[in-house]
Amino acid sequence: MNIVVFVKQVPDVPNIRIDEQRMTIIREGVESIINPLDCVALQASLELREREGGCITVISMGPPQSEEALREALAAGADQAILLTDSAFAGADTLATSHVLAMAVSKLQPFPDLLLCGMQTIDSDTGHVGPQIAEELDLPQVCGVNEIHMDGHLLVLKRLSEGFLDTIRVPLPALLTVSKDLCPVKNLSLGAVEAAFSQKDIIRWAAHDLGLQPDEVGLKGSATHVRKLRPPADRTGGRIVTGSPQFIVDALIHKLESMSILDEEDGNE
Amino acid sequence: MHLEPSMKQAVIRRTVRKFAETRLAPVAVEMDRTGLFPWDIAQEMADLNYFGLEIPAQYGGAGLETISYAIVIEEISRVNAAMGLCVAVHNGVSASPVYVFGTEKQRERFLVPLATGKKIGTFCLTEPNAGSDASSLETSAIRDGDNYILNGNKVFVTNGGISGINLVFAGIQTGEKGKKFSVCIVESEREGLEKGPTEELMGMRGNPVCPIVLHDCRIPLENLLGEEGEGLKIALTTLNGGRIGIAAQALGIAQGSLDVSLKYAKERNQFGKSISEFGAIQDFLADMATRIEAARLLIYRASDLKDKGINHVRESAMAKVYASEVAVDATRMGVQIHGGYGYTKAYPIERFYRDAKVCEIYEGTSEIQRMVIAKSLLNE
Incomplete structure (x- = not known):
């Protein structure tokens, strides 16, 4: 089974800062990591390859320094890595990004059996890119998958939606976005990190390699325009109630009542 | 002159930090309290090449260069100095001399089990x-x-x-x-x-x-x-490299102290405000950070010379004496920032303070390091 995993290099969230003028995330001096759910997708691809055989290609669109994320993916065990980098790609919204990623997939020979990505990124959090790639390539898509099995030529998937556990059968090729519950991400071996930097190559494709015109990509190719960007609000801390069980229960009921969450009329008395 | 870590070194630091924080930090208190060695975690480390850091892949190691080696030791020691010591000694003064001075047969017999973590050195x-x-x-x-x-x-x-x-x-x-x-x-x-x-x-x-x-x-x-x-030659060559490991370990302890002290200073309120707003606390933090950065650069300098095959006797000694003294001073300041709580086992800073002292003693005392440095100056 040939698998493509899309990875995005994102700033480490506790450090996020916004450039108010340009409405972009400040990346200078901020540690970048692979989007954590993309790591889950990559781990899932490694486990599928172990069972089904095949080849894993990781693809990322981003500035030249995104090479670091791809090298890390190679260290985790991916077979090849493609960096889609071109100054024309800058300022892309999710649609323009998906278009470039879909064009890169179309260029792969043979066409992959399975496309995986995280269900959202921790920086922009839209969850758009996976579904848009699937639409452009006219592939079936399932979002938020937390279990993957093969049954003959079909993928058997599970996902939680609205309190139900869906079981979905999908023919290949298909695109899946994965949730954090799919599988735990393993630690990297230091020898694999060394080898990923000293022994492997990164394939680099620019707009012209993908047959893309400047007005299809980046800011010009974007259908949306960002008006305002702000970091997520700090979560207010919880309160820990200590004491005897009776005291804790009374305090909790009192608190819930005072917040009108628990209606006194609906009690069990 | 490049003073920024490479992309690979950044990935190495992030990889080790994640492993150290999730696997090694949680067992640090128990290791200190009971003296028991966590074999299950050591096995995980073996599988991830922590016991063959600078040993080439053909013998089961990771094949890292010395700056990456120093980063690994620093990051482990930042949360669990006793494990940092285990890894530094095993790699720096046990596996490394077997690789450098061993015959091919000895490498097969002794280096492979060391580098793959089947045997501790x-x-x-x-x-x-x-x-x-x-x-x-x-x-x-x-x-x-x-x-x-x-x-x-x-x-x-x-x-x-x-x-x-x-x-x-x-x-x-x-x-x-x-x-x-x-x-x-x-x-x-x-x-x-x-x-x-x-x-x-x-x-x-x-x-x-x-x-x-x-x-x-x-x-x-x-x-x-x-x-x-050839014992003296082997001992001196090995200790030159080993000093970089101990310096990196001291650096890790110092950095760990700064990190926990910064966190504590922001959380602790006195006189109606965070103690981090007081000049006395800020002086401690600034001194710790400045000296830690200086120690780090000395370590990278010695490591870089070692990788280039250039004599680094003086630089290794400088890195070792300076970093270990920074560790002792930084942990002392860290305890002071924590006040009474710093003297209890409720916070890790008291352990860092106890762990730091030996860095001035083993693999050549600070006094011996100064003799080495002075001798190299006078012989110029």
């Missing part, structure tokens, strides 16, 4: 009457046919309680009085090798440091590392 130099003065060693090796027979007492052997392969420094008897200072590889299961009880140390209590006694311990001639009489 030691470096047995210190004796009751020989520490800084290595020339007064009393451990002897007498040739008897195809064997050497070893007799002597080694003390303060780091990793002693968990070791499988030991590098023992001994004088091979030649005639009446002469002896050739040499290094013998002695497996822990050899008859005549006995380990004493674990030392009750002030810090680094998670590392089973113990004496190793050799009583008519026979080893085959092929267990000699290098040639007869």
